[in-house]
Amino acid sequence: MSSLLPGALAFAGTILYAKYGALSSTFLPSRVVPVKTVDGKKHVIFVLGGPGAGKGTVCSRLCPSGDGDGDGDCRKGRGGLTVRSTHAFFSAGDLLRAERKRDSPCARVINDAISSGSFVPASITLGLIKSAFEGSGAGVFLLDGFPRNEDNVGAWEEGVGGGVVVDLVLFLECPEETMLGRIMDRGRTSGRNDDTLEVARKRFENFRRETMPIVNKYEKEGKVVRVRSDRPVDRVYDEVEEIVVKNMERVILA
Numbered sequence: 377m378s379s380l381l382p383g384a385l386a387f388a389g390t391i392l393y394a395k396y397g398a399l400s401s402t403f404l405p406s407r408v409v410p411v412k413t414v415d416g417k418k419h420v421i422f423v424l425g426g427p428g429a430g431k432g433t434v435c436s437r438l439c440p441s442g443d444g445d446g447d448g449d450c451r452k453g454r455g456g457l458t459v460r461s462t463h464a465f466f467s468a469g470d471l472l473r474a475e476r477k478r479d480s481p482c483a484r485v486i487n488d489a490i491s492s493g494s495f496v497p498a499s500i501t502l503g504l505i506k507s508a509f510e511g512s513g514a515g516v517f518l519l520d521g522f523p524r525n526e527d528n529v530g531a532w533e534e535g536v537g538g539g540v541v542v543d544l545v546l547f548l549e550c551p552e553e554t555m556l557g558r559i560m561d562r563g564r565t566s567g568r569n570d571d572t573l574e575v576a577r578k579r580f581e582n583f584r585r586e587t588m589p590i591v592n593k594y595e596k597e598g599k600v601v602r603v604r605s606d607r608p609v610d611r612v613y614d615e616v617e618e619i620v621v622k623n624m625e626r627v628i629l630a
């Protein structure tokens with residue numbers, strides 16, 4: 377019986393190929409069928425906001441099967457071998473936290489930056505993001521927490537550029553005292569060594585000094601959509617969902 381499996385997979389692959397075009401190199405192991413977009417390119421929505429603004433909360437709800445660390449697309453159809461992911465969610469912070477757990481040469485650099493509330497060199501962060509994107513068949517990526525400074529923007533422009541279209545920058549606006557309260561609450565269960573008062577203060581400072589100019593830069597390009605996130609989760613989610621779905625309808629071919 378098991379000897380029939382490779383043949384069956386190849387046959388199904390041929391049918392799917394005929395229906396959807398080129399299959400991604402990850403088709404056989406993950407059975408992901410790439411989704412087609414209007415221009416044949418991958419698209420991204422950058423999701424920015426201060427620490428504790430609620431980025432991870434809304435993104436994971438938009439994408440329940442993806443936990444942001446690079447192994448979960450938001451699968452639309454789970455029938456048989458056909459898995460079409462219109463969108464996928466990746467969090468730069470989650471990708472970095474997953475990488476620092478590995479026995480990787482970068483682990484120490486990542487750990488030092490995260491635990492002190494500073495930024496990891498963009499070459500490391502972008503490398504993880506690119507690998508995550510390449511392993512996904514999704515048409516639109518929700519990318520939480522990137523780009524966060526000039527170094528991130530420069531690496532993106534050089535390493536990805538027009539290869540992935542930046543559709544929108546979704547900016548979650550929230551007063552700092554609300555974000556601080558949320559971080560202190562989250563810190564009781566998150567196990568994150570940067571969810572402390574001292575590191576949170578450093579992260580807010582970096583957010584104001586380094587991330588806000590990036591938001592302002594995209595604002596001048598007309599790409600920023602602001603959503604107030606100091607409101608009940610359901611209200612924030614509904615507004616974000618409408619924005620993301622509208623963008624998806626524009627970009628994804630049925």
Ligand code: ADP
Binds near residue numbers: 561605
């Ligand atoms: P971020 O990813 O932007 O740092 P999170 O999504 O992890 O933020 O949210 C930080 C904390 O605040 C979490 O404990 C989360 O449950 C909580 N939270 C998120 N959004 C809201 C909201 N709209 N109202 C109240 N609490 C929220």
Ligand code: C5P
Binds near residue numbers: 467472501521524
């Ligand atoms: O977004 P999140 O709060 O999960 O990020 C946690 C930490 O990961 C940041 O404070 C920073 O140290 C690191 N990070 C980074 N560059 C990014 C995103 C996150 O250095 N683009």
Ligand code: MG
Binds near residue numbers: 431432433467469
């Ligand atoms: Mg987060």
